[in-house]
Amino acid sequence: MIAVLCEERSSVDFLKTLIPRMSKNAVVKGQSFDGVGELLKRGASAIGALHRIGCSQFIVCADADAARGDLRREEIIQRIFRTCCLDREQLAKSCALIAVQEIEAWILANLSCVSKIITKWRPDDISRSEAISEPKEQLLRMSRKDGHGRELYRPPEHNGKIGSVIDYDKVAKSCPSFRPLVELVCRGKGNILPN
Amino acid sequence: MTGERMLHSIEINGFRSCDSVVLDDLDYLVALVGRNGAGKSNILRAIYWAATQASVPRSSDARALASIRNARVALTFTTVNSSLRYELAATSNGGSPLVTTVAERLWLENSGSQQLVAERSGQEITIIEGTRTTGVVTDSSTPMLLALSERESSLSPIFSQALSFLSSVHYYPLNELNAYGDSNDVSVIPAKALVEWLRTRSPDRLASNNAELRILSMSLFDKDKYEDFMSIVGPDGLGLLDSIQISGTGTTQDNEALLTSGEPLNLFYYIFYLKDTKHFFYPQLSYGTRRVIDIVAALVYDQSSVMLIEHPEDGIHIGLLRKLLGVIYSFRSTTQVFAATHSRTLLNDVKFKQIRFVSSHNGITSAAKLAGEKLEVAEKYITGHGDDSGSVYDFIELREDDSP
Numbered sequence: 001m002i003a004v005l006c007e008e009r010s011s012v013d014f015l016k017t018l019i020p021r022m023s024k025n026a027v028v029k030g031q032s033f034d035g036v037g038e039l040l041k042r043g044a045s046a047i048g049a050l051h052r053i054g055c056s057q058f059i060v061c062a063d064a065d066a067a068r069g070d071l072r073r074e075e076i077i078q079r080i081f082r083t084c085c086l087d088r089e090q091l092a093k094s095c096a097l098i099a100v101q102e103i104e105a106w107i108l109a110n111l112s113c114v115s116k117i118i119t120k121w122r123p124d125d126i127s128r129s130e131a132i133s134e135p136k137e138q139l140l141r142m143s144r145k146d147g148h149g150r151e152l153y154r155p156p157e158h159n160g161k162i163g164s165v166i167d168y169d170k171v172a173k174s175c176p177s178f179r180p181l182v183e184l185v186c187r188g189k190g191n192i193l194p195n
Numbered sequence: 196m197t198g199e200r201m202l203h204s205i206e207i208n209g210f211r212s213c214d215s216v217v218l219d220d221l222d223y224l225v226a227l228v229g230r231n232g233a234g235k236s237n238i239l240r241a242i243y244w245a246a247t248q249a250s251v252p253r254s255s256d257a258r259a260l261a262s263i264r265n266a267r268v269a270l271t272f273t274t275v276n277s278s279l280r281y282e283l284a285a286t287s288n289g290g291s292p293l294v295t296t297v298a299e300r301l302w303l304e305n306s307g308s309q310q311l312v313a314e315r316s317g318q319e320i321t322i323i324e325g326t327r328t329t330g331v332v333t334d335s336s337t338p339m340l341l342a343l344s345e346r347e348s349s350l351s352p353i354f355s356q357a358l359s360f361l362s363s364v365h366y367y368p369l370n371e372l373n374a375y376g377d378s379n380d381v382s383v384i385p386a387k388a389l390v391e392w393l394r395t396r397s398p399d400r401l402a403s404n405n406a407e408l409r410i411l412s413m414s415l416f417d418k419d420k421y422e423d424f425m426s427i428v429g430p431d432g433l434g435l436l437d438s439i440q441i442s443g444t445g446t447t448q449d450n451e452a453l454l455t456s457g458e459p460l461n462l463f464y465y466i467f468y469l470k471d472t473k474h475f476f477y478p479q480l481s482y483g484t485r486r487v488i489d490i491v492a493a494l495v496y497d498q499s500s501v502m503l504i505e506h507p508e509d510g511i512h513i514g515l516l517r518k519l520l521g522v523i524y525s526f527r528s529t530t531q532v533f534a535a536t537h538s539r540t541l542l543n544d545v546k547f548k549q550i551r552f553v554s555s556h557n558g559i560t561s562a563a564k565l566a567g568e569k570l571e572v573a574e575k576y577i578t579g580h581g582d583d584s585g586s587v588y589d590f591i592e593l594r595e596d597d598s599p
Binding site: 012016029030031032044045046048049050052053054084085 | 585589590593
Protein backbone atom coordinates (compact mmCIF):
# COMPACT_ATOMS: atom_id res chain seq x y z
CA MET A 1 0.00 0.00 0.00
CA ILE A 2 1.41 3.37 -1.03
CA ALA A 3 0.87 6.46 1.11
CA VAL A 4 0.92 9.93 -0.41
CA LEU A 5 1.23 13.01 1.77
CA CYS A 6 0.64 16.33 0.08
CA GLU A 7 0.15 19.96 0.97
CA GLU A 8 -3.26 20.11 -0.66
CA ARG A 9 -6.19 17.82 -1.22
CA SER A 10 -6.12 18.43 -4.98
CA SER A 11 -2.56 17.05 -5.15
CA VAL A 12 -3.63 13.94 -3.21
CA ASP A 13 -6.51 13.47 -5.63
CA PHE A 14 -4.14 13.81 -8.60
CA LEU A 15 -1.69 11.20 -7.30
CA LYS A 16 -4.42 8.86 -6.08
CA THR A 17 -5.84 8.50 -9.57
CA LEU A 18 -2.49 8.58 -11.32
CA ILE A 19 -0.48 6.00 -9.34
CA PRO A 20 -2.83 3.02 -9.86
CA ARG A 21 -2.43 3.64 -13.63
CA MET A 22 1.34 3.52 -13.33
CA SER A 23 1.39 0.40 -11.20
CA LYS A 24 -1.51 -1.98 -11.58
CA ASN A 25 -3.34 -2.90 -8.40
CA ALA A 26 -1.54 -0.25 -6.37
CA VAL A 27 -3.61 0.77 -3.37
CA VAL A 28 -3.06 4.39 -2.41
CA LYS A 29 -3.86 6.10 0.87
CA GLY A 30 -3.72 9.87 0.73
CA GLN A 31 -3.45 12.50 3.40
CA SER A 32 -3.47 16.24 2.89
CA PHE A 33 -2.31 19.03 5.13
CA ASP A 34 -3.05 22.72 5.17
CA GLY A 35 0.09 23.91 3.43
CA VAL A 36 3.74 22.99 3.60
CA GLY A 37 4.09 24.20 7.19
CA GLU A 38 1.55 21.66 8.43
CA LEU A 39 3.05 19.00 6.19
CA LEU A 40 6.48 19.54 7.71
CA LYS A 41 5.07 19.67 11.21
CA ARG A 42 2.84 16.61 11.05
CA GLY A 43 4.31 14.60 8.19
CA ALA A 44 6.53 12.35 10.32
CA SER A 45 3.72 11.39 12.69
CA ALA A 46 1.39 10.81 9.72
CA ILE A 47 3.95 8.42 8.20
CA GLY A 48 4.08 6.56 11.51
CA ALA A 49 0.30 6.29 11.62
CA LEU A 50 0.05 5.21 7.97
CA HIS A 51 2.84 2.67 8.47
CA ARG A 52 0.94 1.14 11.34
CA ILE A 53 -2.07 0.49 9.12
CA GLY A 54 -0.03 -1.25 6.44
CA CYS A 55 1.47 1.36 4.12
CA SER A 56 4.92 0.28 2.95
CA GLN A 57 5.88 2.96 0.43
CA PHE A 58 5.75 6.66 1.18
CA ILE A 59 5.63 9.63 -1.13
CA VAL A 60 5.80 13.11 0.32
CA CYS A 61 4.85 15.58 -2.37
CA ALA A 62 5.41 19.32 -1.93
CA ASP A 63 5.60 22.38 -4.12
CA ALA A 64 8.92 24.16 -4.20
CA ASP A 65 6.96 27.38 -4.72
CA ALA A 66 9.45 30.22 -4.88
CA ALA A 67 12.08 28.25 -2.95
CA ARG A 68 14.84 26.23 -4.54
CA GLY A 69 13.66 22.67 -5.13
CA ASP A 70 16.76 21.09 -3.62
CA LEU A 71 16.34 23.10 -0.41
CA ARG A 72 12.67 22.12 -0.09
CA ARG A 73 13.62 18.52 -0.74
CA GLU A 74 16.26 18.63 1.96
CA GLU A 75 13.76 20.19 4.34
CA ILE A 76 11.29 17.35 3.66
CA ILE A 77 13.99 14.74 4.16
CA GLN A 78 15.33 16.21 7.37
CA ARG A 79 12.05 17.11 9.05
CA ILE A 80 9.91 14.22 7.86
CA PHE A 81 11.89 11.22 6.68
CA ARG A 82 14.78 11.54 9.14
CA THR A 83 12.44 11.92 12.11
CA CYS A 84 9.81 9.32 11.21
CA CYS A 85 9.75 5.70 12.26
CA LEU A 86 10.85 4.14 8.96
CA ASP A 87 13.91 1.88 8.89
CA ARG A 88 16.61 1.87 6.17
CA GLU A 89 14.78 -0.60 4.00
CA GLN A 90 11.53 1.33 4.17
CA LEU A 91 13.28 4.63 3.54
CA ALA A 92 14.78 3.13 0.41
CA LYS A 93 11.22 2.65 -0.85
CA SER A 94 10.21 6.23 -0.15
CA CYS A 95 10.32 9.37 -2.16
CA ALA A 96 10.43 13.13 -1.70
CA LEU A 97 8.60 14.47 -4.71
CA ILE A 98 9.20 18.18 -5.14
CA ALA A 99 7.39 19.94 -7.94
CA VAL A 100 9.24 22.90 -9.38
CA GLN A 101 6.93 25.72 -8.31
CA GLU A 102 3.69 23.68 -8.23
CA ILE A 103 2.39 20.31 -9.45
CA GLU A 104 0.32 22.14 -12.05
CA ALA A 105 3.58 22.38 -14.03
CA TRP A 106 3.17 18.64 -14.65
CA ILE A 107 -0.36 19.17 -15.89
CA LEU A 108 0.81 21.94 -18.24
CA ALA A 109 3.32 19.51 -19.75
CA ASN A 110 0.42 17.42 -21.05
CA LEU A 111 -2.26 20.04 -21.00
CA SER A 112 -3.95 18.61 -24.07
CA CYS A 113 -5.25 15.79 -21.87
CA VAL A 114 -7.69 18.15 -20.16
CA SER A 115 -9.85 18.01 -23.30
CA LYS A 116 -10.97 14.62 -22.01
CA ILE A 117 -12.22 16.31 -18.83
CA ILE A 118 -13.29 19.74 -20.04
CA THR A 119 -14.45 18.72 -23.46
CA LYS A 120 -14.83 22.15 -25.02
CA TRP A 121 -11.30 23.20 -24.08
CA ARG A 122 -8.61 22.21 -26.56
CA PRO A 123 -5.29 23.54 -25.27
CA ASP A 124 -1.87 22.36 -26.46
CA ASP A 125 0.86 20.82 -24.34
CA ILE A 126 3.38 23.31 -23.04
CA SER A 127 7.02 22.52 -23.45
CA ARG A 128 9.40 23.49 -20.65
CA SER A 129 6.44 23.92 -18.30
CA GLU A 130 8.74 23.82 -15.29
CA ALA A 131 10.18 27.13 -16.39
CA ILE A 132 6.84 28.85 -15.77
CA SER A 133 6.98 30.81 -12.52
CA GLU A 134 3.35 30.36 -11.44
CA PRO A 135 2.00 27.29 -13.22
CA LYS A 136 -1.28 27.08 -11.29
CA GLU A 137 -2.06 30.72 -12.01
CA GLN A 138 -1.03 30.20 -15.63
CA LEU A 139 -3.39 27.24 -15.90
CA LEU A 140 -6.25 29.23 -14.41
CA ARG A 141 -5.53 32.15 -16.75
CA MET A 142 -5.49 29.90 -19.78
CA SER A 143 -8.73 28.30 -18.66
CA ARG A 144 -10.43 31.68 -18.30
CA LYS A 145 -9.14 32.97 -21.62
CA ASP A 146 -11.84 32.46 -24.22
CA GLY A 147 -13.59 30.36 -21.62
CA HIS A 148 -17.04 31.84 -22.21
CA GLY A 149 -19.70 29.19 -22.21
CA ARG A 150 -17.48 26.33 -21.17
CA GLU A 151 -16.47 24.86 -17.87
CA LEU A 152 -13.45 26.51 -16.24
CA TYR A 153 -10.55 24.63 -14.68
CA ARG A 154 -10.86 24.30 -10.92
CA PRO A 155 -7.98 22.46 -9.18
CA PRO A 156 -9.99 20.87 -6.34
CA GLU A 157 -12.49 19.45 -8.79
CA HIS A 158 -10.33 18.62 -11.79
CA ASN A 159 -6.88 17.55 -10.58
CA GLY A 160 -8.14 14.13 -9.54
CA LYS A 161 -9.78 13.63 -12.92
CA ILE A 162 -6.68 14.82 -14.75
CA GLY A 163 -4.62 12.22 -12.87
CA SER A 164 -6.79 9.56 -14.47
CA VAL A 165 -6.03 10.68 -18.05
CA ILE A 166 -2.65 12.41 -18.09
CA ASP A 167 0.14 10.88 -20.19
CA TYR A 168 2.71 10.30 -17.47
CA ASP A 169 5.44 9.23 -19.90
CA LYS A 170 5.14 12.58 -21.61
CA VAL A 171 5.20 14.41 -18.28
CA ALA A 172 8.27 12.46 -17.12
CA LYS A 173 10.05 13.32 -20.35
CA SER A 174 9.28 16.99 -20.03
CA CYS A 175 9.52 17.46 -16.23
CA PRO A 176 12.59 16.18 -14.35
CA SER A 177 10.87 16.86 -11.02
CA PHE A 178 8.22 14.25 -11.89
CA ARG A 179 10.69 11.42 -12.53
CA PRO A 180 11.22 10.32 -8.91
CA LEU A 181 7.55 9.31 -8.89
CA VAL A 182 8.00 7.09 -11.94
CA GLU A 183 11.17 5.60 -10.47
CA LEU A 184 9.42 4.72 -7.23
CA VAL A 185 6.09 3.52 -8.53
CA CYS A 186 7.28 1.71 -11.68
CA ARG A 187 10.72 0.54 -10.60
CA GLY A 188 10.54 0.49 -6.82
CA LYS A 189 13.45 2.91 -6.46
CA GLY A 190 13.13 5.61 -3.85
CA ASN A 191 15.21 8.74 -3.56
CA ILE A 192 15.82 8.89 0.19
CA LEU A 193 19.29 7.74 1.04
CA PRO A 194 19.48 5.98 4.40
CA ASN A 195 21.65 7.75 6.96
CA MET B 196 -23.95 8.41 30.83
CA THR B 197 -24.58 5.71 33.37
CA GLY B 198 -27.19 3.73 31.49
CA GLU B 199 -30.04 6.04 32.45
CA ARG B 200 -32.12 8.11 30.09
CA MET B 201 -30.35 7.50 26.85
CA LEU B 202 -30.94 6.12 23.40
CA HIS B 203 -29.21 2.79 22.83
CA SER B 204 -30.22 2.04 19.29
CA ILE B 205 -32.11 3.58 16.40
CA GLU B 206 -33.59 2.00 13.29
CA ILE B 207 -34.79 4.19 10.45
CA ASN B 208 -36.63 3.05 7.36
CA GLY B 209 -38.16 5.14 4.63
CA PHE B 210 -37.47 8.52 6.18
CA ARG B 211 -36.14 10.88 3.51
CA SER B 212 -32.79 9.45 2.36
CA CYS B 213 -32.62 7.01 5.29
CA ASP B 214 -33.58 3.48 4.41
CA SER B 215 -32.36 0.68 6.65
CA VAL B 216 -30.19 2.96 8.75
CA VAL B 217 -29.24 1.35 12.05
CA LEU B 218 -27.28 3.00 14.82
CA ASP B 219 -26.60 0.79 17.81
CA ASP B 220 -24.25 0.50 20.75
CA LEU B 221 -24.65 4.24 21.30
CA ASP B 222 -22.64 6.27 23.79
CA TYR B 223 -23.55 9.52 25.58
CA LEU B 224 -21.96 11.37 22.67
CA VAL B 225 -22.55 10.34 19.08
CA ALA B 226 -20.67 12.19 16.35
CA LEU B 227 -22.13 11.83 12.88
CA VAL B 228 -19.47 12.45 10.25
CA GLY B 229 -19.78 12.39 6.50
CA ARG B 230 -19.75 14.52 3.41
CA ASN B 231 -22.32 17.21 2.73
CA GLY B 232 -25.54 15.65 1.55
CA ALA B 233 -24.70 12.23 3.01
CA GLY B 234 -27.79 12.33 5.24
CA LYS B 235 -26.49 13.29 8.70
CA SER B 236 -29.27 15.82 9.21
CA ASN B 237 -31.86 13.33 8.01
CA ILE B 238 -30.80 10.92 10.75
CA LEU B 239 -31.22 13.68 13.34
CA ARG B 240 -34.57 14.66 11.85
CA ALA B 241 -35.79 11.06 11.87
CA ILE B 242 -35.04 10.71 15.58
CA TYR B 243 -36.73 14.03 16.28
CA TRP B 244 -39.68 13.17 14.09
CA ALA B 245 -40.35 9.93 15.95
CA ALA B 246 -39.87 11.53 19.36
CA THR B 247 -42.16 14.43 18.47
CA GLN B 248 -44.82 12.20 16.99
CA ALA B 249 -44.71 10.14 20.17
CA SER B 250 -45.17 13.07 22.50
CA VAL B 251 -46.86 16.05 20.84
CA PRO B 252 -50.45 16.17 19.56
CA ARG B 253 -50.17 15.73 15.83
CA SER B 254 -52.34 18.57 14.72
CA SER B 255 -49.46 20.87 15.66
CA ASP B 256 -47.08 19.09 13.39
CA ALA B 257 -49.09 18.31 10.30
CA ARG B 258 -46.28 19.33 7.99
CA ALA B 259 -43.94 16.73 9.48
CA LEU B 260 -46.40 14.01 8.54
CA ALA B 261 -47.25 15.47 5.18
CA SER B 262 -43.80 14.70 3.77
CA ILE B 263 -43.86 11.10 4.98
CA ARG B 264 -44.87 8.22 2.74
CA ASN B 265 -43.96 4.95 4.41
CA ALA B 266 -41.62 5.64 7.27
CA ARG B 267 -40.75 3.58 10.30
CA VAL B 268 -38.47 4.66 13.11
CA ALA B 269 -37.72 2.53 16.17
CA LEU B 270 -35.99 3.97 19.22
CA THR B 271 -34.61 1.77 21.99
CA PHE B 272 -33.85 3.68 25.15
CA THR B 273 -33.54 3.45 28.88
CA THR B 274 -35.41 5.66 31.27
CA VAL B 275 -35.00 5.77 35.04
CA ASN B 276 -35.46 2.04 35.57
CA SER B 277 -36.86 0.62 32.36
CA SER B 278 -35.52 -0.38 29.01
CA LEU B 279 -38.03 0.42 26.29
CA ARG B 280 -38.47 0.23 22.57
CA TYR B 281 -40.81 2.62 20.83
CA GLU B 282 -41.71 2.15 17.19
CA LEU B 283 -43.56 4.59 15.00
CA ALA B 284 -44.74 3.78 11.51
CA ALA B 285 -46.53 6.23 9.27
CA THR B 286 -48.15 5.34 6.01
CA SER B 287 -49.55 7.97 3.72
CA ASN B 288 -51.81 7.51 0.71
CA GLY B 289 -49.82 10.22 -1.07
CA GLY B 290 -53.00 11.55 -2.59
CA SER B 291 -55.32 14.42 -2.09
CA PRO B 292 -56.80 14.68 0.46
CA LEU B 293 -53.70 13.38 2.16
CA VAL B 294 -54.46 10.62 4.63
CA THR B 295 -51.72 9.40 6.92
CA THR B 296 -52.16 6.36 9.10
CA VAL B 297 -49.98 6.09 12.16
CA ALA B 298 -49.11 2.90 14.02
CA GLU B 299 -47.25 2.95 17.31
CA ARG B 300 -45.90 0.18 19.50
CA LEU B 301 -44.11 0.12 22.82
CA TRP B 302 -42.12 -2.80 24.18
CA LEU B 303 -40.64 -3.34 27.59
CA GLU B 304 -37.26 -4.99 27.32
CA ASN B 305 -36.08 -7.42 29.97
CA SER B 306 -32.74 -9.19 29.78
CA GLY B 307 -32.84 -9.60 26.04
CA SER B 308 -36.53 -10.41 25.66
CA GLN B 309 -39.17 -7.96 24.52
CA GLN B 310 -42.68 -7.69 25.84
CA LEU B 311 -45.21 -5.69 23.83
CA VAL B 312 -47.08 -3.50 26.32
CA ALA B 313 -49.07 -1.18 24.07
CA GLU B 314 -49.90 -0.81 20.42
CA ARG B 315 -51.93 1.55 18.37
CA SER B 316 -53.47 1.31 14.97
CA GLY B 317 -55.41 4.33 13.82
CA GLN B 318 -57.64 5.43 16.71
CA GLU B 319 -57.49 2.14 18.61
CA ILE B 320 -54.96 1.53 21.34
CA THR B 321 -54.46 -1.78 23.10
CA ILE B 322 -52.77 -2.03 26.47
CA ILE B 323 -51.26 -5.46 27.14
CA GLU B 324 -50.71 -6.31 30.80
CA GLY B 325 -49.59 -9.93 30.90
CA THR B 326 -52.45 -11.93 29.43
CA ARG B 327 -54.96 -9.12 29.92
CA THR B 328 -55.65 -6.64 27.15
CA THR B 329 -57.55 -3.39 27.42
CA GLY B 330 -58.82 -1.38 24.48
CA VAL B 331 -58.75 2.40 24.38
CA VAL B 332 -60.15 4.62 21.69
CA THR B 333 -58.69 8.06 21.18
CA ASP B 334 -58.64 10.64 18.44
CA SER B 335 -55.97 10.19 15.80
CA SER B 336 -54.14 13.39 16.69
CA THR B 337 -53.29 12.26 20.22
CA PRO B 338 -50.08 10.25 20.51
CA MET B 339 -50.47 6.84 22.12
CA LEU B 340 -48.18 7.61 25.06
CA LEU B 341 -49.98 10.87 25.79
CA ALA B 342 -53.34 9.08 25.84
CA LEU B 343 -52.04 6.25 28.02
CA SER B 344 -50.17 8.37 30.53
CA GLU B 345 -53.51 9.86 31.60
CA ARG B 346 -55.04 6.43 32.34
CA GLU B 347 -54.71 4.36 35.48
CA SER B 348 -53.00 1.01 34.91
CA SER B 349 -50.09 -0.96 36.28
CA LEU B 350 -48.12 0.19 33.26
CA SER B 351 -48.79 3.91 33.83
CA PRO B 352 -45.31 4.59 35.24
CA ILE B 353 -43.77 2.98 32.14
CA PHE B 354 -45.89 5.09 29.80
CA SER B 355 -45.08 8.26 31.74
CA GLN B 356 -41.36 7.55 31.70
CA ALA B 357 -41.41 6.88 27.97
CA LEU B 358 -43.39 10.06 27.36
CA SER B 359 -41.07 12.09 29.56
CA PHE B 360 -37.99 10.79 27.74
CA LEU B 361 -39.31 11.24 24.23
CA SER B 362 -40.80 14.68 24.88
CA SER B 363 -37.34 15.83 25.97
CA VAL B 364 -35.66 14.94 22.69
CA HIS B 365 -34.80 18.28 21.09
CA TYR B 366 -33.41 19.13 17.70
CA TYR B 367 -31.24 22.19 17.11
CA PRO B 368 -30.72 22.86 13.41
CA LEU B 369 -27.85 25.15 12.55
CA ASN B 370 -30.04 28.09 11.63
CA GLU B 371 -32.30 27.92 14.64
CA LEU B 372 -29.94 28.73 17.47
CA ASN B 373 -30.33 32.45 17.07
CA ALA B 374 -31.53 35.30 19.18
CA TYR B 375 -35.03 36.53 19.64
CA GLY B 376 -35.34 39.64 17.48
CA ASP B 377 -31.81 39.49 16.17
CA SER B 378 -32.51 41.69 13.20
CA ASN B 379 -32.20 44.74 15.46
CA ASP B 380 -29.19 46.01 17.33
CA VAL B 381 -31.29 46.57 20.43
CA SER B 382 -33.24 43.59 21.62
CA VAL B 383 -36.33 44.28 23.64
CA ILE B 384 -38.40 41.38 24.87
CA PRO B 385 -42.06 42.15 25.53
CA ALA B 386 -43.38 40.29 28.55
CA LYS B 387 -46.24 39.18 26.32
CA ALA B 388 -43.79 37.37 24.08
CA LEU B 389 -42.22 35.61 27.04
CA VAL B 390 -45.58 34.59 28.49
CA GLU B 391 -46.80 33.40 25.12
CA TRP B 392 -43.61 31.39 24.64
CA LEU B 393 -43.92 29.79 28.07
CA ARG B 394 -47.60 29.00 27.64
CA THR B 395 -47.32 27.38 24.29
CA ARG B 396 -43.98 25.74 24.70
CA SER B 397 -43.64 22.30 23.29
CA PRO B 398 -40.59 20.38 22.14
CA ASP B 399 -40.75 22.44 18.97
CA ARG B 400 -40.87 25.74 20.79
CA LEU B 401 -38.13 24.80 23.19
CA ALA B 402 -35.82 23.91 20.41
CA SER B 403 -36.44 26.99 18.35
CA ASN B 404 -34.60 30.27 18.23
CA ASN B 405 -35.03 31.62 21.69
CA ALA B 406 -31.78 31.90 23.60
CA GLU B 407 -32.77 35.21 25.15
CA LEU B 408 -36.18 33.90 26.17
CA ARG B 409 -34.47 30.97 27.84
CA ILE B 410 -32.12 33.31 29.71
CA LEU B 411 -34.96 35.63 30.73
CA SER B 412 -37.14 32.74 31.81
CA MET B 413 -34.35 31.26 33.95
CA SER B 414 -33.58 34.59 35.59
CA LEU B 415 -37.25 35.19 36.46
CA PHE B 416 -38.50 31.74 37.34
CA ASP B 417 -35.62 29.36 37.94
CA LYS B 418 -32.72 30.88 39.84
CA ASP B 419 -30.84 27.58 40.15
CA LYS B 420 -30.71 27.10 36.42
CA TYR B 421 -29.78 30.74 35.93
CA GLU B 422 -26.87 30.37 38.34
CA ASP B 423 -25.75 27.23 36.51
CA PHE B 424 -25.93 29.10 33.22
CA MET B 425 -23.96 32.08 34.54
CA SER B 426 -21.34 29.88 36.16
CA ILE B 427 -20.69 28.34 32.75
CA VAL B 428 -20.61 31.47 30.60
CA GLY B 429 -19.25 33.80 33.31
CA PRO B 430 -15.69 34.70 34.31
CA ASP B 431 -15.11 31.46 36.23
CA GLY B 432 -16.38 29.35 33.35
CA LEU B 433 -15.95 29.99 29.67
CA GLY B 434 -15.22 33.67 30.34
CA LEU B 435 -17.59 34.88 27.62
CA LEU B 436 -19.30 37.42 29.86
CA ASP B 437 -18.61 39.24 33.08
CA SER B 438 -22.28 39.34 33.97
CA ILE B 439 -25.80 39.81 32.63
CA GLN B 440 -28.11 42.63 33.68
CA ILE B 441 -31.82 42.31 33.09
CA SER B 442 -34.10 45.30 33.55
CA GLY B 443 -37.79 45.73 33.01
CA THR B 444 -39.72 48.81 32.01
CA GLY B 445 -43.41 49.61 32.12
CA THR B 446 -45.99 48.04 34.38
CA THR B 447 -44.21 46.05 37.05
CA GLN B 448 -45.63 42.97 38.65
CA ASP B 449 -44.16 40.07 40.50
CA ASN B 450 -42.77 37.31 38.37
CA GLU B 451 -45.34 34.66 39.17
CA ALA B 452 -48.17 37.08 38.36
CA LEU B 453 -46.78 37.32 34.87
CA LEU B 454 -47.78 33.75 34.22
CA THR B 455 -51.27 34.01 35.67
CA SER B 456 -52.27 37.44 34.42
CA GLY B 457 -54.78 37.28 31.64
CA GLU B 458 -54.40 40.97 30.87
CA PRO B 459 -52.21 42.43 28.13
CA LEU B 460 -48.87 43.14 29.74
CA ASN B 461 -47.34 46.56 29.25
CA LEU B 462 -43.93 45.36 30.30
CA PHE B 463 -40.66 45.06 28.38
CA TYR B 464 -37.34 43.51 29.27
CA TYR B 465 -33.86 44.54 28.21
CA ILE B 466 -31.00 42.12 28.63
CA PHE B 467 -27.50 43.63 28.80
CA TYR B 468 -24.46 41.42 28.42
CA LEU B 469 -21.44 42.87 30.22
CA LYS B 470 -17.92 42.18 29.07
CA ASP B 471 -14.82 44.26 29.90
CA THR B 472 -16.99 47.02 31.42
CA LYS B 473 -18.95 47.40 28.17
CA HIS B 474 -22.65 46.71 27.75
CA PHE B 475 -23.88 44.78 24.74
CA PHE B 476 -27.26 43.78 23.51
CA TYR B 477 -27.42 40.20 22.33
CA PRO B 478 -27.33 41.02 18.60
CA GLN B 479 -24.17 43.07 19.18
CA LEU B 480 -22.27 40.07 20.49
CA SER B 481 -20.09 38.23 18.00
CA TYR B 482 -21.60 35.28 16.15
CA GLY B 483 -19.36 32.80 17.95
CA THR B 484 -20.21 34.24 21.38
CA ARG B 485 -23.93 34.11 20.60
CA ARG B 486 -23.57 30.58 19.36
CA VAL B 487 -21.92 29.40 22.59
CA ILE B 488 -24.50 31.26 24.70
CA ASP B 489 -27.26 29.63 22.66
CA ILE B 490 -25.88 26.15 23.15
CA VAL B 491 -25.25 26.60 26.87
CA ALA B 492 -28.70 28.16 27.41
CA ALA B 493 -30.27 25.23 25.57
CA LEU B 494 -28.25 22.69 27.58
CA VAL B 495 -29.13 24.24 30.92
CA TYR B 496 -32.70 25.33 30.28
CA ASP B 497 -34.10 22.60 28.07
CA GLN B 498 -32.64 19.69 30.04
CA SER B 499 -33.01 17.52 26.99
CA SER B 500 -32.83 13.77 27.34
CA VAL B 501 -31.33 13.82 23.85
CA MET B 502 -29.87 16.89 22.18
CA LEU B 503 -29.71 16.59 18.41
CA ILE B 504 -27.45 19.35 17.23
CA GLU B 505 -26.02 20.32 13.87
CA HIS B 506 -22.46 21.53 13.70
CA PRO B 507 -21.96 22.76 17.27
CA GLU B 508 -18.54 23.99 16.15
CA ASP B 509 -19.98 26.58 13.78
CA GLY B 510 -18.34 29.99 14.29
CA ILE B 511 -16.53 28.99 17.47
CA HIS B 512 -12.78 29.41 17.99
CA ILE B 513 -11.07 26.05 18.56
CA GLY B 514 -9.85 26.99 22.04
CA LEU B 515 -13.36 27.93 23.09
CA LEU B 516 -14.79 24.90 21.29
CA ARG B 517 -12.62 22.59 23.41
CA LYS B 518 -13.96 24.27 26.55
CA LEU B 519 -17.52 24.02 25.24
CA LEU B 520 -17.03 20.31 24.61
CA GLY B 521 -15.99 20.02 28.24
CA VAL B 522 -19.27 21.69 29.21
CA ILE B 523 -21.25 19.33 26.97
CA TYR B 524 -19.48 16.34 28.54
CA SER B 525 -20.35 17.64 31.99
CA PHE B 526 -24.04 17.17 31.09
CA ARG B 527 -23.57 13.56 30.05
CA SER B 528 -25.41 12.18 33.09
CA THR B 529 -28.60 13.90 31.94
CA THR B 530 -28.24 14.75 28.28
CA GLN B 531 -27.10 12.52 25.45
CA VAL B 532 -25.76 14.48 22.49
CA PHE B 533 -25.94 13.60 18.81
CA ALA B 534 -23.82 16.02 16.80
CA ALA B 535 -23.49 16.24 13.04
CA THR B 536 -20.03 17.66 12.58
CA HIS B 537 -17.06 18.31 10.33
CA SER B 538 -14.93 19.68 13.15
CA ARG B 539 -11.35 18.45 13.46
CA THR B 540 -11.28 19.68 17.07
CA LEU B 541 -14.45 17.88 18.05
CA LEU B 542 -13.55 14.65 16.30
CA ASN B 543 -10.05 14.57 17.75
CA ASP B 544 -11.71 14.77 21.13
CA VAL B 545 -13.99 11.74 20.75
CA LYS B 546 -13.41 8.00 20.69
CA PHE B 547 -13.89 5.89 17.59
CA LYS B 548 -16.79 4.07 19.25
CA GLN B 549 -18.61 7.42 19.46
CA ILE B 550 -18.32 8.07 15.72
CA ARG B 551 -20.78 6.99 13.07
CA PHE B 552 -19.68 7.32 9.47
CA VAL B 553 -22.58 8.53 7.38
CA SER B 554 -22.38 8.06 3.63
CA SER B 555 -24.71 8.13 0.66
CA HIS B 556 -24.82 5.69 -2.22
CA ASN B 557 -27.28 6.40 -4.99
CA GLY B 558 -29.06 8.82 -2.72
CA ILE B 559 -29.55 6.27 0.05
CA THR B 560 -27.99 7.05 3.42
CA SER B 561 -26.12 4.50 5.44
CA ALA B 562 -24.38 4.79 8.79
CA ALA B 563 -21.53 2.61 9.95
CA LYS B 564 -19.46 2.22 13.05
CA LEU B 565 -15.97 0.87 13.28
CA ALA B 566 -15.87 -2.64 14.68
CA GLY B 567 -13.67 -5.69 14.58
CA GLU B 568 -10.70 -5.43 12.24
CA LYS B 569 -11.66 -1.95 11.09
CA LEU B 570 -11.62 -0.70 14.64
CA GLU B 571 -8.25 -2.36 15.21
CA VAL B 572 -6.84 -0.61 12.15
CA ALA B 573 -8.23 2.70 13.37
CA GLU B 574 -6.81 2.21 16.86
CA LYS B 575 -3.45 1.26 15.35
CA TYR B 576 -3.50 4.43 13.30
CA ILE B 577 -3.79 6.68 16.32
CA THR B 578 -1.75 4.59 18.74
CA GLY B 579 1.67 6.16 18.58
CA HIS B 580 3.94 7.77 21.07
CA GLY B 581 4.10 11.52 21.55
CA ASP B 582 4.58 13.17 18.19
CA ASP B 583 4.11 9.84 16.43
CA SER B 584 0.37 9.68 17.12
CA GLY B 585 -2.16 9.86 14.30
CA SER B 586 -5.31 11.89 14.83
CA VAL B 587 -8.89 10.66 14.70
CA TYR B 588 -9.76 13.33 12.16
CA ASP B 589 -6.94 12.30 9.82
CA PHE B 590 -8.11 8.71 9.98
CA ILE B 591 -11.63 9.82 9.13
CA GLU B 592 -10.25 11.67 6.11
CA LEU B 593 -8.41 8.53 4.99
CA ARG B 594 -11.50 6.42 5.49
CA GLU B 595 -13.78 8.81 3.61
CA ASP B 596 -11.16 8.84 0.91
CA ASP B 597 -11.75 5.12 0.35
CA SER B 598 -15.48 5.59 -0.06
CA PRO B 599 -16.83 5.87 -3.56
